[in-house]
Amino acid sequence: MLKILYFASVREQLGQGSEELPLPAGVVDVAGLLGFLAQRGGAWEHLAGSGTCAGGQSGNGRLDAPIGAEDDGDEVAFFPPVTGG
Amino acid sequence: MMVRVQEADFDVGAELAALRRDEPQIGALVLRRPRARCQRRRRGLRDDARTLPRDDRESACSDRRRSRQRWKLIDAMVIHRVGRLLPGDQIVLVAVAGAHRGEAFAACEFIMDYLKTRAPFWKREVTPQGARWVAARASDDQAAERWQGRSFRPC
Numbered sequence: 590m591l592k593i594l595y596f597a598s599v600r601e602q603l604g605q606g607s608e609e610l611p612l613p614a615g616v617v618d619v620a621g622l623l624g625f626l627a628q629r630g631g632a633w634e635h636l637a638g639s640g641t642c643a644g645g646q647s648g649n650g651r652l653d654a655p656i657g658a659e660d661d662g663d664e665v666a667f668f669p670p671v672t673g674g
Numbered sequence: 675m676m677v678r679v680q681e682a683d684f685d686v687g688a689e690l691a692a693l694r695r696d697e698p699q700i701g702a703l704v705l706r707r708p709r710a711r712c713q714r715r716r717r718g719l720r721d722d723a724r725t726l727p728r729d730d731r732e733s734a735c736s737d738r739r740r741s742r743q744r745w746k747l748i749d750a751m752v753i754h755r756v757g758r759l760l761p762g763d764q765i766v767l768v769a770v771a772g773a774h775r776g777e778a779f780a781a782c783e784f785i786m787d788y789l790k791t792r793a794p795f796w797k798r799e800v801t802p803q804g805a806r807w808v809a810a811r812a813s814d815d816q817a818a819e820r821w822q823g824r825s826f827r828p829c
Contacts, residue, residue, distance in 0.1 A: 596796065597798070668796070671793060671795055671810065672790070673790060673795025674765075
């Protein structure tokens with residue numbers, strides 16, 4: 590299973606904070622996942638431009654970060670630029 | 675070394691006493707304690723920092739490790755509050771203890787820059803006119819870039 594987390598303004602725009610779904614066929618990296626999610630239309634089409642992604646085990650912010658390499662599922666987060674401190 | 679993400683307020687004096695203990699080699703103790711600001715006139719502005727605590731801790735820990743690798747520090751602590759904060763409330767405490775002030779000042783600035791540009795926290799302002807997410811500032815990114823490629827004495 591693939592777990593996707595949404596934070597801050599991204600969560601607000603999408604109306605949900607997380608979801609779990611079987612790894613979509615053909616999706617091997619973050620860019621592929623964004624393309625899959627964009628098919629839902631509406632706010633999902635703008636997810637790619639909304640900020641940063643943190644791919645599960647590996648690349649922070651990299652669109653080519655692989656997804657689904659872990660046997661026990663993977664975790665990906667999408668969020669806008671941070672504003673803490 | 676200590677990192678905490680919490681909703682509760684903190685007592686700077688008590689936290690610093692725990693950091694300082696009685697180590698005679700500490701020559702410099704540098705702290706930053708930003709507070710929630712009322713940015714555009716006074717209209718009951720509130721900051722609402724929201725976050726995923728687990729990720730915050732992981733990120734803050736690696737942040738602290740990075741600063742330990744760059745400077746010769748004796749100890750450091752980071753407290754980042756989350757939840758509803760009013761103007762004037764304490765948000766963050768970064769305190770660094772080192773043998774010399776140069777390293778302690780630099781490490782403290784490094785940690786603050788990291789908190790502003792990398793740690794997963796987001797501010798949300800709530801005003802009588804409604805709520806909005808605070809936009810990231812380019813000046814914070816520029817401040818953080820000064821650390822790229824810098825090397826300091828390892829611990």
